[in-house]
Amino acid sequence: MSSRPSSSQSSSDVPNIQVIGQSRLGLPLLSHTWSREQAPRVLILGGVHGDEVEGVALAQALLAEAISTAAFGLRLTLQFITEVNPDGVLMKTRGNGAGVDLNRNMDTQDWSPIAQTERYQPGPHAMSEPETRHLAEQILNNKPQLIISLHSWKPMLNVNDAPNSKLCTQVAESIARHTGDRIEPNIGYSTPGCLGTWAALERGIPTLTYEIERGLALNEVIRRHKIAVIDGLRTLEKLV
Numbered sequence: 001m002s003s004r005p006s007s008s009q010s011s012s013d014v015p016n017i018q019v020i021g022q023s024r025l026g027l028p029l030l031s032h033t034w035s036r037e038q039a040p041r042v043l044i045l046g047g048v049h050g051d052e053v054e055g056v057a058l059a060q061a062l063l064a065e066a067i068s069t070a071a072f073g074l075r076l077t078l079q080f081i082t083e084v085n086p087d088g089v090l091m092k093t094r095g096n097g098a099g100v101d102l103n104r105n106m107d108t109q110d111w112s113p114i115a116q117t118e119r120y121q122p123g124p125h126a127m128s129e130p131e132t133r134h135l136a137e138q139i140l141n142n143k144p145q146l147i148i149s150l151h152s153w154k155p156m157l158n159v160n161d162a163p164n165s166k167l168c169t170q171v172a173e174s175i176a177r178h179t180g181d182r183i184e185p186n187i188g189y190s191t192p193g194c195l196g197t198w199a200a201l202e203r204g205i206p207t208l209t210y211e212i213e214r215g216l217a218l219n220e221v222i223r224r225h226k227i228a229v230i231d232g233l234r235t236l237e238k239l240v
Contacts, residue, residue, distance in 0.1 A: 013034075013070040013071075014034075014067075014070075015032035015033055015034050015066070015067065015071075015080075016032070016033045016034075016035065017030065017031070017032050018030070018031045018033070019031075020081070020134050020137075020138055021130055021131075021133075021134030021137075022130060023085070023086050023087045023096060023097060023130060023131055024087055024096045024097035024098045024100075024129060024130060024131065025087045025096075025097035027086040027087060027090070028086070029081065029083070029084070029086065029131065029134055030081070030082070030083070031079055031080065031081050031138065032063060032066075032067075032079070032080045032082075033077070033078065033079040033080075034066065034070070034071035034076075034077065034078045034079075035077050036075050036076060036077050039075045039076050039077045040076055040077065040145040040146070040236060040237070040240040041076070041077040041078075041079070041142055041143065041144040041145055041146075042076055042077070042078050042079070042144055042145065042146045042147075042148065042233060042236065043079045043081070043138070043139065043142070043144040043146070043147045043148070044059060044062060044078065044079070044080050044081075044082075044147075044148045044150070044229075045059070045081050045082075045084050045135075045147065045148065045149040045150060046058065046059025046060065046080075046081070046082040046083060046084070046150045047059065047082060047083035047084050047085050047086070047088065047089045048084045048085055048102050048103050048149060048151065048195070049085065049088060049094045049095075049101070049102075049103065049151060050083075050085045050086075050087065050088020050089040050090070050091060050092060050093050050094065050095075050096075051088065051092050051093055051094050052094075052151050052152040052153075052212075052214070053092075053152070053218070054150075054152035054212040054213070054214065054215075054216060054218065054221045055149075055150035055151045055152050055210070055212060056082065056083060056089055056150075057218045057221055057222060058150050058212065058221055058222060058225050058226065058229070059080065059082040059083075059150050060082050061222040061226050062080070062226060062229060062230075063080045063082055065226060065230070066078060066080065072230050072233060072234075074233055074234065074237050075237055076233060076236065076237055078233075079138070079142065079144070081135070081138070084102065084131055084135055085102055085131055094119050095119075095121055096129055096131055098123070098129065099121055100121050100122070100123040100128065100129050101119065101120050101121050101122065101123075102129060102131050102132050102135075103191070103193070103194045103195055104120050104121070104122040104123070104191070104192060104193040104194065105122055105123045105126060105127065105128060105129050105132045105193055106126065106127065106132055106136065106193050106194060106195055106197070106198035107126035107127045107136075107193075107198070108126070108192060108193050108194065108197045108198045108202060109197075109202060110192040110193070110197065111126040111192050111193040112192045112193070113125070116190065122192070122193050126193060135195075136198070139199060139203075139205065143205075144205060145167070145205075145206070145236070145240055146167065146168065146171065146205075146206050146207075146208070146236055147195070147199055147200075147205060147206070147207040147208065148207075148208045148210055148229065148232075149195055149196075149207065149208070149209050149210065150210050150212065151209060151210065151211050151212070152211060152212040152213065152214045152216075153211045153212075153214055154211060154213070154214075155179070155181040155182070155211060155212065155213045156181055156182055156183075156184050156187070156209075156211040157172040157175060157176060157179075157181050157182070157183045157184070157208060157209075157210060157211070158184050158185075158186075158187045158196065158208070158209035158210075158211060159172050159183055159184070159185055159206075159208055160185075160196035160197070160199070160200035160201060160206065160207040160208070160209065161185075161200065161206050162200055162204040162205060162206050163201075163204060165204075165206060167206045167236070167239060167240070168200070168206035168207065168208050169183065169185075170235060170239060171206075171208060171232045171233075171235050171236050171239075172208055172232070173235075174228075174231050174232045174234070174235035175210075175228045175229065175231065175232040177228075177231075178224070178225075178227060178228035178231060179224060179225060179228050181211075187209065187211075195207060195209075196209055210225075210229075212225060
């Protein structure tokens, strides 16, 4: 299912809205994409963990701004999936409807069936969850030059650069000038089955895991981080 622009509007000024799949509980996974011909592609994700409301709120605020400004006026193809885990967003849980942590369910070389803690359930096997399969399909089909995944924990810009590339780090440096958040190549603990490893280290797609301060008032999340992300995208536009 998709929306189509009216004849009076440029196809690049309104998003193509698609249902790209369903969650474990049957909720729709929605994608909004602004296409620019021969432009770098960026994928912005929110709600991988449903209880990280700060990332969901920022993803939704960025989507609203993209709609009102025709995707920020940038020469980028931008795709938003603001709720990768709609089950978890609805239930306010980290995992999906089956209790699986989607950021431990990707089929990485280091995937493990052993949960490090109760919160990090990896699922019965890698890619067992429909949400991770649909996300992987979007990435493999659309081949973004950068993925930004919005989370919340300790304030941090966790950069996963592709081999022989500093693109993710350069975008993070632009963002950090607004937020003051530290830039880290390692989040500080083992993350088997995570998106950063799957996309950046194993498939060469730079991936920024953007950790917002947990518990920060949502209006402050948006005030502090929305312009930072947009400025990071401006930096990407100049680099690629």
